[in-house]
Amino acid sequence: MPKASDILGMNARNQMFTSQNSSRAKRFGTSKYATKVLLENKGIPTARVFGILGTKEDINDFPWETMEKNFVIKPSNGNAGKGILIFKRQDTDQQHWIDTLGHRISRDEIILHCFDILEGQYSTYGATPHVIVEERVPIHSKLLKYSYKGTPDIRVIVFNHVPVMAMLRLPTPESEGRANLHQGALGVGIDMFSGVTTFAITGKGDPISTLPDGKKKVNGIKIPSWTTLLNVAVTAADAAGLTFCGVDLFIHEEKGPLVVELNANPGLSIQLANHAGLLRRLERVTDLNVLNPEHGVKIGQSLFAENFSDKIKAEDGLTIVKPFEEIIVFGEQKLKQETTALMNTGRFRSAISIDLAKELGLIEVDDLLWFQQEKEEGRVPVVEVTYKLKDRKYTTAMVVTRKLNKTKHQIEIGRHDLTGLLVGDE
Template structure:
């Protein structure tokens, strides 16, 4: 119980956020800038931060009445200039075929010009702004989803929230839109928040909505851990640059990745939410206190400090909680051959492959010379291998040769872009990151490949792969 309260001094609560961090660091005129999306867009662009292109803005009923709706592009985003928490945002994917006054939303629903006029009218009336103050509506370019993040997002575009304090990126999370959040990435609206390791830009833990911890995207087998955020380094730089330009001392930077433009700065947030702590399973207050009073000389310096101080910690935690060790995409391993002979090799970790394979030459060194010699006498070409008959062929060969060929423990069929092959499989264990794995390896000619061994999914169940390592 006492520990619990001690831990609470590391977590940032509403009271401390407002009083200690927002009040002294985000002065009211800079807060006004952050709340005015059109103005902050302009300011950021002038300071060399890429932002979504402004298409048009409507600030009065008369402009609305005279607006030429045919000037709108195929797809766009309609936003209230002073909207809160992602409310009032309308995302349009494309013009409905054969019409010039109807569009299709992310949900597949059709919106007509009349619907859009109504929406703009509500925005002008202040239906989405703080205390119903009259507001301006604007149209901006719709960003295109980057292919790296495509599998993880439902319809809308994911974005990355980075908290910056004293020019140092402190904590970050990837926000994924879900069915419930209607293509918007805000956690308040039911999106998913995924914690990010500051040093490497790989994701760690995830939260659905405000506080539900999850491992996979609901209703799918998409693991939320270990996603490498593309352009991570650039993103950290943009975030720090935006903080310096906006003069917001305590900033929540929202950055999205466009398929063609790369990282694009979406929004300045003067009152960043606290759920980022749940997504990262870490306390923000402790991190903020660590960089209090540091004198940061440049954008690069700030990024470096953030990466050094707040990276890796999570990796250790991850190993502790999952019981799995984190490995990179290439690992030094020790193979244990037929008579206990040990050979050290650099192996490629290939999560795209199911089983592990070793090069013929390596197999010979490990003591599987005879297997190879006898295998090579078999004419595997005579089997017409297809995905349908692979099981039968495997069984047929195994039944026929398992007695005559010592050490042949199985037969593998592998389909790849360079053609399908039938390979002999031997038992062979290896040691990676101090863990011994008993594995079955298929033997293949990898002479022209960079690595003489690949380790596939089947033998990786004790590990988590960090692709940036």
């Protein structure tokens, strides 16, 4: 579990991070209506909208009979899953619809529910409520066996254009198929580098290792289209002008990641699901100069990679490496070079000599992740490096150092990148 000093509390969230969002940006975090308009205008992937209804006349005039299958009705300014109806298909009489739990609901009941939304019954925020009718995103085949009746979603915390933490929310019988922790869904932490799930909690915050059926493990689930999903999340946050927010996404089998909504004041239980503190991660990216969403994603994946995912991959046995190994380092324009690397458990982050980095074209502006202080060298760049060791490719963040210009080896592999490897004798 994380150190107490690394945990972000509600007061710190509100005073230090939520407060960095402008009033204009915050409205995207409180209004699904404003968010939908923004996403569609910016061409950011989101669920298809069939209608946004603002009056009782709009509701009565809406062509409900044309809604044959897979649609959702939701309030524009609700939260915690309140007021949402999710339908799988239309009944044969075209006057009733079957929801995801098998309930049969009439046209009149749907219209009455929409009237309740307009009257503010499910509203949390002060904006004028609207009824949103949109596409229901079916469960992705890779996640189907883990989810009960409803579509799971992914919450990504974005700060300063960097994705810093993420959580898969799995519907359960207790949540009645809703991906909402307050209603009983599970929260499952995700390794930022690999998109592989790590730890999990119940809606009440209790740690768990299996689904409610007691059979399927919650760790080791690979999230589809992971890097694309992170890029979409950061792009959506940037489009809204939100410095700090939670971005909720579904994964469509064919369309890929779709933004569901933005939350300018995201919940904090994501820390329990990841066994990691948000405060520490947010502080690490506070002053970084992030060029674009792709750059932000590279930073997030490099900074917040977990050892857990490597342990999952290494369950079939450790790979033994010698203290010095010959590796291939890949650069720009298909450049590559064979060189000697030292397996250095005495340093945390891997390092590359400045001469080799320059030779491979790795110190271009586009390749810089961030700068960090190094003893005796001051402020040095950190770049993304791909190398091949023992027939396996690795991509990681490496410190660029002058010290390795003077040694026989030009690469040092730190313990951050040695998980799953056993350093033996010569």
